[in-house]
Amino acid sequence: MKDFRIGYLYSLAPIHCGGEGDLGNILEIAREVHTNFPYVPGSSLRGSLRDEVKLLDPKAVDILFGKELDENGQMGVHQVWFGDARLLWVPMRTMSLRGGADIFTWVSCHSLIRDHAIASNKQFVAFPDRPVGTRAGTYIVADAQIEVSAMNDQQKNAIALAGDWPSSLQDSVKPNWEKNHIVLPDADFQVLMEHSLWTQVRNKIQEETKGANQAGSAEVFWTDVCIPRDTILYFTWGYRLLKENPVTELQHKSMIEVLEGLLQVGGQANVGRGWVQSWVSDDTFKFSESESIATNVEVSHV
Secondary structure (H helix, E strand, O other): OOOOEEEEEEEOOOEOOEOOOOEOOEEOEOEOOOOOOEEEOHHHHHHHHHHHHHHHOHHHHHHHHOOOOOOOOEEOOOOEEEEEEEEEEEEEEEEEOOOOOEEEEEEEEHHHHHHHHHHOOOOOOOOOOOOEEOOOEEEEEOOEEEEEEEOOHHHHHHOOOOOOOOHHHHOOOHHHHHOOEEEEOHHHHHHHHHHOOEEEEEEEEEOOOOOOOOOOEEEEEEEEEEEOOOOEEEEEEEEOOEOOOOOOHHHHHHHHHHHOOEEEOOOOHHHOOOEEEEEEOOOOOOOOHHHOEOOOOOEEOO
């Protein structure tokens, strides 16, 4: 039985999932090869979820995620799968030239909205090759001046998230999110993702040396690049049940309890990075024994 669902992450802190191609002391993040957009690898998300389920229900973790690799090179078959968490809406501080005030808004692009529509089984609506948003006007976004046209009702429906927001974000974030959007063409959004991500310079304080006139000096130790807080990402997930010993409704509830709570993904947890609020659009348990597939076998790790 094919099971394909969608979930969301709302970042409560900057997210750093390490990527390749670090330049000197610049710690880059994982980026998609075809878009160069940052993302959270499915393996990172799966590992965090596994750890949380293990704390909640140690017996359920092997059924859901499969037994970990043992000393004999054997591991179990997983029954729940998770795709990569992809960008959907990235927060930006903009300035409206009409009012002269800073406006906190979320920015996305055509391809991200299209891919989300496909994953969430929503009808995609074409967007023009110019910026559109919930508030028309002239804006400065990341030092670039842009003219934003108003979205029509179909476009507003196309950017809506699937399912309901979690209660923790219903009153605090959702009202602001619904009235502050700008959709850019892909090329413009790509420039933002190359030059306008969250960064922090870490300094290394040198100890006082003999003959020095100052008590200490600082030098750049490294520079972090992160997905900023208040970013909305989406991921695909679902079940692939085994014929023998399939996931039970109780184990599913443990999975959903974790999927609708707080998670830490990526690195640098010791400095508070990677905290997200997770939720799913479909939390139902809709399987019967006849809908299970395959057999429960052990597979070798080569």
